[in-house]
Amino acid sequence: QKEVEQDPGPLSVPEGAIVSLNCTYSNSAFQYFMWYRQYSRKGPELLMYTYSSGNKEDGRFTAQVDKSSKYISLFIRDSQPSDSATYLCAMSAKWGSQGNLIFGKGTKLSVKP
């Protein structure tokens, strides 16, 4: 079993839809959770990061962590064509040793006008 599982998609939604992207993990030591967005031919761009369980909101994006279920989600409200990208989840046991980020494979999202 891989440490981080992420459905690669592709996921196609109409403009304005609510998008839910998810990752599951097996290592209960993970405490720091990140979401990166990667456009084609670009590097990953940090969207959000959270510590432990709970929700964090930033504009149209909400990150949710459920440590009891080892499950994290990223919700995108009012999705736009510009949100079309690959979304990578990443997690780490310690902030100080963030070099040991473990990534999911990424979910490719397409938002159709």
Place this chain on the structure above:
Amino acid sequence: SAVISQKPSRDICQRGTSLTIQCQVDSQVTMMFWYRQQPGQSLTLIATANQGSEATYESGFVIDKFPISRPNLTFSTLTVSNMSPEDSSIYLCSARQGDQPQHFGDGTRLSIL
């Protein structure tokens, strides 16, 4: 956040040759990292580039194949040595300043013939 530039952005190389990838950050950073991103696979950490000392390699990666330099707090290089088609991948540089999350460059797309 720091702006990270990588050179070259892409290259096509002959097997058996070596290529050095450069990573330049526009400000001093605490840590720099090198990742590999293969199609359909998770981002995988190759090594942490340590300023003034040998890089710290992850399991499965060795210095002879991926020598890394970091002469100062803003610059690092990764060399892919004695290349084979299996080395065809995207190589990404990332950097972290203090307790801030990692940020990535746009990557180097490498194809080996």
